[in-house]
Amino acid sequence: MNKLTREEFAAFLAVLDDDRSRAAEKYEVLRRKLVKLFERQQCIHTEELADETIDRLVKKLGSEQVRDISLFACGIARNICLEVRRKTHRLVSIQDYNQDGLPSGDIDPEESIIAELGNARGLECLASCLESLPLDYHQLIIKYYQGEKQVRIKQRKDLAKKRGITIEALRSEANGVRDKLRSCVHKCLARKRQVAASKSNASLTARKGETGDE
Amino acid sequence: MTSSRQERALQYLLGKLPEQEAVEFEEQCFADDALFEEMSALENDLIDSFVRGELPEAERRQFEKGYLVTPARRANVQFSRALAGHLSATTPASTQPALFSLQTWPERITWAAIAVVLFVGVSWMMVANRRLHREIDSMRAQQAEFRRQEKQLRLQIAKLDAQMQQSGADQQVAPEIISLVLTPGLNRGDAAAKKLVIPSPAPLVRIDLYIEQDDYRSYRASVQNAEGRRIWETKDLKSHAGPQGGKTVTLEISSSIFQSGDYLIKLDGKQANGPFEEVEDYRFQVVKR
Numbered sequence: 001m002n003k004l005t006r007e008e009f010a011a012f013l014a015v016l017d018d019d020r021s022r023a024a025e026k027y028e029v030l031r032r033k034l035v036k037l038f039e040r041q042q043c044i045h046t047e048e049l050a051d052e053t054i055d056r057l058v059k060k061l062g063s064e065q066v067r068d069i070s071l072f073a074c075g076i077a078r079n080i081c082l083e084v085r086r087k088t089h090r091l092v093s094i095q096d097y098n099q100d101g102l103p104s105g106d107i108d109p110e111e112s113i114i115a116e117l118g119n120a121r122g123l124e125c126l127a128s129c130l131e132s133l134p135l136d137y138h139q140l141i142i143k144y145y146q147g148e149k150q151v152r153i154k155q156r157k158d159l160a161k162k163r164g165i166t167i168e169a170l171r172s173e174a175n176g177v178r179d180k181l182r183s184c185v186h187k188c189l190a191r192k193r194q195v196a197a198s199k200s201n202a203s204l205t206a207r208k209g210e211t212g213d214e
Numbered sequence: 215m216t217s218s219r220q221e222r223a224l225q226y227l228l229g230k231l232p233e234q235e236a237v238e239f240e241e242q243c244f245a246d247d248a249l250f251e252e253m254s255a256l257e258n259d260l261i262d263s264f265v266r267g268e269l270p271e272a273e274r275r276q277f278e279k280g281y282l283v284t285p286a287r288r289a290n291v292q293f294s295r296a297l298a299g300h301l302s303a304t305t306p307a308s309t310q311p312a313l314f315s316l317q318t319w320p321e322r323i324t325w326a327a328i329a330v331v332l333f334v335g336v337s338w339m340m341v342a343n344r345r346l347h348r349e350i351d352s353m354r355a356q357q358a359e360f361r362r363q364e365k366q367l368r369l370q371i372a373k374l375d376a377q378m379q380q381s382g383a384d385q386q387v388a389p390e391i392i393s394l395v396l397t398p399g400l401n402r403g404d405a406a407a408k409k410l411v412i413p414s415p416a417p418l419v420r421i422d423l424y425i426e427q428d429d430y431r432s433y434r435a436s437v438q439n440a441e442g443r444r445i446w447e448t449k450d451l452k453s454h455a456g457p458q459g460g461k462t463v464t465l466e467i468s469s470s471i472f473q474s475g476d477y478l479i480k481l482d483g484k485q486a487n488g489p490f491e492e493v494e495d496y497r498f499q500v501v502k503r
Contacts (some may be wrong), residue, residue, distance in 0.1 A: 029247055029250065029251075032250075032254070033243060033244055033250055035286070036243075036250075036254070036257075037240060037244075038286070039284055039286045039287055040226075040229075040236070040240070042283055042284045043284075044284075044285065044286075046284075046286045068245065070244040070245060071241060071244050071245055073244070074240065074241055074244040117289070117292040117293055117295070117296045118292065118295075118296065122296055123296065123300065126296050126297065126300055127300065130300070142301060145262070145297060145298065145301055146301045146302070149266070149268055168252070171255045171259075172248075172251040172252070172255055174255075175251060175254050175255040175258055176251070178258055178297075179254070181297075182290070182293050185293060185296075186289075
């Protein structure tokens, strides 16, 4: 989550669009663009960096005239990326870099997600997030991605016909739902990780207490 | 997305664009939501193809080398793998396309047309079926009538047969030729005289005269009535093998010369140059109807 206050966030949405619903959609798209940029730039903590970018963007909007918010956000993101790299270079010696060119001591949360998506916890989150989708989106994601290649092609044509939209529009819609689903799964895993960490800390504290008693 | 834009997006995702071009493309995506969505969708398709093993070998290698460079992207792939696995494991009936779905107007119109055709077809078949049933019933009635008529005709025939049989054996249909075999000696005496029944109209009468000894070259026969008057005569008759063995001389006489009554046939024989000699006498009785 970014560090904006509720009022700042509401003001930012108002800048994006007069309609609050459309403004929220635009916010989501901008955030996805930022995440993709950080992914390509091979930055870690992409979600947090995207939020940091938006924080700075909102602050700038209060003091500067911005013609294109998206492009402005893109510039801020690149600067943040450079800052992160410089900081990393300053703090980590060359011997500590791993094969991916990332500092070995700094674990990307995505690595945990990769591991967790394959286990029961990940599948639980996926199933739960799928269930939490609105029925229309749920059906869309199932019909769009289910089946073998030829079956999928036919299903997608039928689905587009049924919805009265082009294949490209359907593809874009499914893509958006998929990103929402992925974001939901990531958040679910983060929550579960937090709960597990809390339990682990509590257990450790209790054990230390027991050791101290002895 | 045009093919050139798609190709550029693909190169961008696989890390094949030079850095400056990649930056430019990135900025275009920030400025153009539609382009960003297309690029994002292409990325997801690429990931899905990789996860499902649908990428050609060269593209798969390029994907591994150019795309899977950060944990975030690897997490995207892992997410896609989990999603594909979850969806393939669950095949709810509700996700199967309905066979008779009526979700679009063309489908509705098509099914409505099929329903109308079926209704008309079935109705026509029912009418035709009813008509055929009526025809069959009519034919059955005709058949029964024919059977009844046939039965009546058979009864009439049987009745006629019975009447004909009742009218006696003598009342048979007149043959064209009536045959009679006469034997000498046995026919002598009134009580033993053979009876010749001649029906009307008068046919030809053939009389075989049995002879015990065939000693003559030719024969002469004459018919006499009860008064002894000769009513018919013929000569130059030849003997031949009879129907019961032995020799026979055959006479063919018009029945019109006969009246009911007793008759006598005198048979004379003749050598080559000799006179006629008496051979046998044959008696018979004529009954004319």
